Amino acid sequence: MPWKTTTTMEQKIEFICEWRTGKYTITELSKSFGISRPTAYKLIQRFENQGYEGLKEQSRVPGKHPNATSENIVKSIIKLKEKHKLWGAKKIRILLFKEFTEQQIPSVVTVHNILRKNGLVSPQKRMRRVKPVFPIFDPKSCNEVWSADYKGKFLMGNKIYCHPLTIADSKSRFLFTAKGHYKETLKAAKAEFTKVFRTYGIPKQIHTDNGSPFGSVRAIQRYTQLSYWFIELGITPVFSDPAHPEQNGRHERMHRDLKAACAKPSAYDLKAQQRRLNHFVKEYNTIRPHEALEMKTPADIHDFSCRPFPEKISNFDYDTNLKVLKVTKSGAIRWKSYYWVYLTAALKGKYVGIQELGNGIWKVYYRNVFLGFFDQRNLRKKQQATRLETNLV
Template sequence: MPWKETCAMDQRVQFIGAWLSGRYSKSALCRHFGISRPTGDKWIRRHALVGVDGLKESSRAPHNQPNRISEALCERIVQAKLAHQDWGPKKVLDWLRAREPEVVWPADSTGGEILRRAGLVKPRRRRRVVPPHEAPFADCEQSNAVWAVDFKGDYRLGEGRRCYPLTLSDSFSRYLLLCRGLARPSGAAVHPWFEWAFREYGLPQAIRSDNGAPFASRAVGGLSALSKWWIDLGIHPERIRPGRPDQNGRHERMHRSLKGWLGTPAQGLEAEQRRLEAFRAEYNWERSHEALSRRTPGSLYAASPRPYPPCIEPPDYDQGVEVRRVRNNGEIKWRGRLIYLSEVLIGEPVALEPAGDGLWELRYRFHPLGLLNEQNDRITPARGWHGDPKV
């Protein structure tokens, strides 16, 4: 015969039934059911007071919970999350604490549990941990040491035109300096907004970008009209390696937040710009960052002490270097021969310094252009802007 399954409730009913029959002593029943005398007394007492329902397990929850979060406070946390649906529990609670510091808000873990019960937390997919590569650029130790620039992926507006959001951020504080929707990603469209940023925030030490237009080109030194202007202002252009967006990872992470925040595009570019400005205000002043010790970028950023100059000074090279002026066709004359450099540098003086064995280092101001081999008139491109040693 198969074994009969029993549960604790069935055994308690059997125990009480045997006790009420009067044929067994309490000690014998407790030995038979494998329980102690105090446990047997408890179930006899409960049955006498309540009946069969007294044999059910009682709740072990405390009768009084002085630290329990009120329903009103839970509702405010839920409403804050609904207003910022792309934020996690930590950012939601940081936002609430900043606005109402007199309120005793729950711990981050408790806030996460409140949002989970409300169905507002999506389970995060765990990613495989990859050992990080050594960064090719120096760390950003203060505001305006390095600015990062890029175009977020373009998208179609409701009216059919495309929007190209130009984003510019301070790599130290994560402060989003500029978030501007443009009709085309050209140098002419970008230039006035960089000028606005320089007048508003001053000049950075360096600007980091990818290798695409209008920030760079395939010309000697990787110069574009835009990056040449940066060099004229004393700003060092830094360019990440092709296919390595992780070298500008802080800026790319901001793009991920922007993409999640935007959702459905607006009808036209003007309306879309209002949405981009709303994101910029929230990102800078409301959204806390764990990398900034739970502070906002706006609380950490300070404008640059280097003002935007009223005019650009001409290049001034040291004594002992050869200087050649770039002709109207982008060439220089060297040792009686014409060598093509770039039309971006037309009318500008470039410096040549001996590097040994018939090699000459080409520079425009402080920016390396490459090594000129006077035996074959070939220019080997410089690599210094990728964080590598100069060729």
Template sequence: MVWRETVLMDERLRFVVECLSGEETMTQLCAGFEISRKTGYKWLGRYREFGPEGLQDRPRAPLEHGRATAAALVERIVFEKEVHPLWGPKKIMARLRRSEPGCVWPSVSTAGEILKRHGLVGGRRKRWRAVGNGPWPQPAEPNAVWTADHKGWFRTRDGWRCEPLTVMDAWSRYLLGLEATGSTADEEAWPVFERLFAQHGLPDRIRSDNGSPFASSGVTGLTPLSVRFIKLGIALERIRPGKPQQNGRHERFHLTMLPMANAPQADRAAQARAFEAFRRSYNEERPHEALGMDTPSQHYRSSNRPMPKSVPEPDYPAEAAVRGVRQNGAVKWQGTEIYISATLVGEPIAIEETENGEWAIRFYAHPLGFIDKKHMKLVRRSAAPTAPLGAAANAT
């Protein structure tokens, strides 16, 4: 399309002014001025480089040397940046090379210069880096560890409070779930995990912080959600309070999705659709540097541990003293009641003697603590507990 029949310099200058105001997208502006996006980016780039003088027509003699990037490739790079405004030149070029491997694409540095000339690259910000990844072994395959957290809340445009629940496979960085939940309550979180377990199978471990719905401040630290995990044979990994770097990969992902909280949708349903679109793009389109610029979907596979149809009973050794947790959250032991947890009411726990004569309590495979014989109460231990005699015998 051509510019409308007015003074060309005035028309081009008006276009640039409206473009820099940021009130409309490049696509909307170009449609209004009846020009292509390629022409729009050309005049914006000239204005940024040369000021108003750059809007004048140039001689038609070729200005580029033989190694200049072809205009069609430049347009593809600019278009990809417009579609994925949060991606840098590395991810953009990885995406284009993967989609068209037969094309001779320019280098990442050249792509960066192209985006800079078109005014599509801001100043570099200091990168957030995780320090370590906690006291646990690094996952060696998919589903060894899932990480989970609630992102900071925000309100949709109709005022609904959104508490995004995010679940990720630590090894492949595959975003399993990004849910628009309305609270951090167990009754909202469990249906999400139940669906993910049915779809992908069970992980070996789940890593989380110590907040709701994953942990509580009680002696056992259990919540209804964590009890469900334990009964399914999923080990709990909880980061230390004030140590978000122990779940560093997940924290880094939350920075990636931060712009979504700054652009809330109209309501809960619209927010859920936006989250799902983001999840698919993150898994299937966005290259990940830690994966050699592959996408998470290229590395993730479902677990070989399917969600069971019924919850298995605990396999306690014969020498363990099994007690049912009473309605008051306690068990009877040596003539007195020892409080365990209101969350475990009706559940069987095992009391086992350790090699040094202590009494350890566990629920399924999850250690709850030790009996303080002096005060006859359940206590935690910061150090690694001594193995119960039954567990030691089984290990040998």
């Protein structure tokens, strides 16, 4: 029959049992079990303080570490994370500078480890990197390019859709507004743009996608009625290529944060939803550090535009070398009494300028913006409109 093997824990229990009989001295027990007298006294002390639980193997990690993060900083990190559940270690760390000195604040890795240890970090899905598609609109100063879009609609608690209109400066990432609408209409968008323009001034360009009411791939130069209003204000509309939202990636990234903060879950009705959107705008502009801005906030970077909003749109004087024609209610201009060149219904009642290039080719402008060409040699059928071309073949 083989010898039984005993574990360390079993030997400790046997040692205590022999000691409790009182028949043996500490020296005799130590010699019998092959341990030192200090070890024997340590086992007896643990047993007296904690019972048999104290005989289990103890952690060898030191109770205190000279470089350990102080308890009050750990509590502040946890408190900030609970307040800003969607923020990571980098942004949480920046907020610590408001309470502690630079020497006291731990590194980003340490902040992340503290959050992970307390179960406040959830693994994120790895994002697929998309190769950049040109053109990419990368302004060099504030108010050079603004971005605008309707973030994807989502249902509120009352089962009605909310369509948030967002307008932001592409350089500073300053979010001017996130306005909830019931529908994506020209009237609603124009009213909110007017409000923003009166407060912050107007930019040089506005970058949007090709969705209504901003643009249309079927229209001349993709311009819509809203685009022509921008042109009248002295703003140039620019568009992402169709099916390439990544060309306005910084605005789409902001939409991801807005959706997580305001639509998961959404509020009951539009009034309550707007309060959430307003809170997000304030936090995004003044509290949330932005990595692309060297961990500053958009409000720290943004400057007001020096171009004020014109309350009344002034008339435009075309050059004397251009013929000025009025766009009819059908969206076309009459050419030589009985021919028609169709432009767009968005310009009805407005005046365009046309310039001859030679050989019957004419260029068409609205104010200082080029729209397209038409060839008068192709105007063969009377009372039938010919569409404007954007390129000469």
